Amino acid sequence: MSVKIRKEDALNFHSQGKPGKIEVVPTKMLSSQRDLALAYSPGVAEPCLEIADEKENVYKYTAKGNLVGVISNGTAVLGLGDIGPEASKPVMEGKGVLFKKFAGIDVFDIEVDAKDPQHFINVVKALEPTFGGINLEDIKAPESFIIEEELKKQMSIPVMHDDQHGTAIISSAALLNALELAGKKIEEIKIVVLGAGAAAIACAKLYLSLGAKIENITMFDKTGAVHEGRKNMDPSRVMFGEGKQDKTIDEALEGADMLLGLSTGNIIKKEQIQLMAENPIVFALANPEPEIAYPEAMASRDDIIMATGRSDHPNQVNNVLGFPYIFRGALDVRATAINEEMKLAAVKALAKLAKESVPEIVTKAYGDEHISFGKNYLIPKPLDPRLITAVSPAVAKAAMDSGVAKFKISDWEAYDLELQKRIGIDQGLLSRIIDRAKKDPKRIVFAEADHPKILKAAENLRDEGIAKPILLGNKNRIEQIALDNKIDLNGFPIIDPFHQQEKLEQFGKIFYKKRKRKGITLQEGVKLMRDRNYFGAMMVECGEADALISGLTKDYASTIRPALQTIGVEDGLNRVAGMYIVGNQKGNYFLADTTVNVNPNVDELVEIIGMTARGVRFFDHEPRVAVLSYSNFGSSKGDVPSKTALATKLAKEKYPELVVEGDMQANVALNTELQKELYPFSELAEEGANTLVFPDLTSGNIAYKLLMEIGGAEAIGPVLIGMKKPVHILQLGSSVREIVNMVAIAVVDAQVQKHK
Structure with missing residues (x-):
């Protein structure tokens, strides 16, 4: 189902609280005069001098290596057209949010008041010292081709116009897999392209790189077929008209193997799809309405293989599958460009990932019991957490092999772990x-x-x-x-x-x-x-x-x-408990009991440990439980250390499959280096805890509220665990967004209950 967005909701989303969607957050402590002196004058002079001596040191001492400029002049904003640079800013901020969410990349969005291509080129070129890469966005064709090509020549950092290449990369991955299912070879297929803008031309060119023949591609723009008899044709389209004669769309579709639509909605009829060859591949990517409605296309013939740009149909060609991970790989090897080899590596990595066994975390997120390679699954799902470790290393390796990488990666396993830590592999919990x-x-x-x-x-x-x-x-x-x-x-x-x-x-x-x-x-x-x-x-x-x-x-x-x-508690249980999920860049942490049990005794605490572990698994995480105290493994005496230590011992016996440690102080539970140094025997020493069980309601309640207000963490909850049927209690004064999130949890809870 497509999401219905009301004007008032969208305006409130962008205006309430801090206007916009982004802010700058310091990465160093600035709590003393000494910190400020190190961050600015006089301490800042030292890295300045190091960079002056060797420019590459800018990657060592500044954020350049993880900073992308998302830059537009607002001449082709979404489907809104030329609305100007100021009006493009919400989109550019949104692109920055996606970079951060999916790849841990920081962004400065820059809106340039320059329609003249050379003026725009000069502005962006002058910004090269600031950024590790440039993502051009929403620039109209043909200027976008000129701008990107010239900046790639003049700049020694990666430059990519995502409107062109993002769609090209994702659709190419889908095409490779669709051809495999159709039993066809790319060098033999006949392709019809509806649309001749930046994305359509970039797609066609990348298909050529994959082996398609230019003589087998027929392109249409608003005027009609692109052919050599046309006068005053956009230079970017000329190559696709050479040797071609004028024809109608119906004539072109007769016996065609693929239809690529990047034009406008509802311009193709099912009768035209029936003109195509056996096992036709139809990528109708116009948004929000495809060139032919998905139900109509699917009803036109049984052998069709189809993709759209919409999330409510299978095979969504979504640029978010590409650009965050492509730039991530390029930045991590300090690539001087995003070249054809890197784009092809991304294509093949996406195509390969779609053929691999899909983890349960993805199937649950999309409500499908079985997602497997086939007509309805040509490319990975956007919330697949494996994307970053599939695409980014492939792009990085291609940059190294093609000679555009300044930095070499040698330990690829360590790189995979680094990628996961950058974003927190759990970042999609609520989305799923x-x-x-x-x-x-x-x-x-x-x-x-x-x-x-x-x-x-x-x-x-x-x-x-x-x-x-x-x-x-x-x-x-x-x-x-x-x-x-x-x-x-x-x-x-x-x-x-x-x-x-x-x-x-x-x-x-x-x-x-x-x-x-x-x-x-x-x-x-x-x-x-x-x-x-x-x-x-x-x-x-x-x-x-x-x-x-x-x-x-x-x-x-x-x-x-x-x-x-x-309703009562679930059979076999004596109580319920409340759990909060607290998220930050490092991932998600599960805290219990934060709302129900005031001062549980040892046996009650053991039951809470078991319920909480099951609650964590409900969210597709494997619990690593720390039972918290003011003591570490008996280092201090008192009722709380004794209670938590005994509860841990009994929990280990009752739930032998569960990783659980205690009594532990909260900082030790989360700090693996400290555990390795002082408590190497701890089962949490390698990965740390993700589930924190508190000794009483007071400590749990205080902790999560402090994290929300002082720590700036986002909290989801309270999630009520242990009820016989789904009941969830909102926090007093919850926002509309928090209510929606809690209801989503209640719905999934009800789905699970139904299948019991």
Whole structure:
């Protein structure tokens, strides 16, 4: 399902908090006068002098080696056209975010007020001392060809216009695999290209590098076929018209093996696809609407192999599969260019990765039990964590072999580990959860639907296809709040427990049977069902909803109590626990118990360790558990060290497959060098802990809140673990984004429960 984006949401996303999407963060401590003196005057003079003596030292003493300039003049911004450099800035910031997220590369975005190619070239050339590489973006053809070609000649750092080469690289990988499935050879296939802009020409040229024959390529632009009889044709297209005669699209498609679309939506009919040769390859890459709609193309014939630019269809040709990892490899060997050999290496690495066994972390993210090489899986998925270790080393090696690398990599295994550490291999955790939720959205009942944040979150959830919201509360009040906040409630069931007498009695009787030996009368049971937390929990218990979300406006204890009394804990467990996921550049860390158990005893702590480990595995991570204390392996005495040490011992016996250590101080649990030096016997000495179990609620709650507020970490949670059916409690005052994230977790939780 494609994501529906409302204008107001997009503007708020970019304007709220700090305007824009990026900021500069110091990489060194600046906490004292000495730090400042080292960072600036007088200490900064020393690296300046070293660089003055030897320019290559700039890579040693500055961020140049991990810094890419994303540069545009705003003449071809997305599908918006020539909207100017200022208007292109949100896109360039967005490109910077993708570089950082997927490859750990820092970016300065630069918008240049220069339509004249030579002026633009002069500006960018003058910036060479700043950057390790240049990503040109959203520059219209034919100027983009001239600019890139000239800058590649004049600059000794990698330069790539991603609009051209990104699409070319990804579609080439898909083409190689499609040809293998079709049983065809690239040098023999007949190719029709719809569109003659920067991306289309770059694709065609890269296909030639892979072995395609230029005489077998027929290209069309807005005027018609590119042929030698045309006058005043763009110089970049001339080579594709040499020796060619004018023809119609239908004539070109007759017996064609491949159709590449980089033009505009809905210009091809299924009857035209039927003109093509056996096992036709159709890459309809116009966005947001392909040249032919995916369902129509697939219905036109059984032997079609198809790709689009959309995420809601198989084989999405997405540039994010390429540019972050290509620049990563180029930067890491200090390449002087991104040449044809490096692009071809990226193509072959992507094609090869698609044929490898797909890890469970990817199949779960996309909700498919089996993803394997075939017509519906020609290229890797964008959230595949193996991309960086597949593409970047291939590009780096190609740079070395082709003679454009200034730095040589000798230990490739160590390089793979370095790549993973740069981005934190877990960076896609929430993205995978959201994508997994979209594959099978569940009914989520909101107990606090008379709050604008809940309604806004529900609208987002519906638009993105993550969940099917059910709203509890007074209908008139909910509709008025929605009207005041311009929220679309179309399609949402709204249930007011006060006007559901039959349901109140039905639910009350069920509750009475559960709690009659706990002092509840039938009358009290019916009365309690008027409380939306009780009513919502009972909807989940009776199968009328798949999960409950509450807690935005009430304290945790009063929100969780109805769920515990109505649904209860999972069979075999005696309690529930709360877990937070705290993420930073190093990865994701799982903290428990942060919300429920005030001061667990040894046996309770053992159960919390087991529940937490299972909760971590729910997020496709293997837990490495540290049971925290103010002591290290008995170095200090007291109730807490004794409790955590004994709990660790019993947990090792109860869960022999689990990596668990304690008692440990938090810094030691995370610092592998310290462990190797002082506690080499620790099972966490090699990789460190990713799961932190606290001795009591006070320490856990304080820790995660400090990390959020002082450490600047992003936290997801609290995730309630141990319930018999999915119930998740929001943090007081959660943002709309945090509500959406928690619902995605609840949906996946419900999916798992369904399959038990």
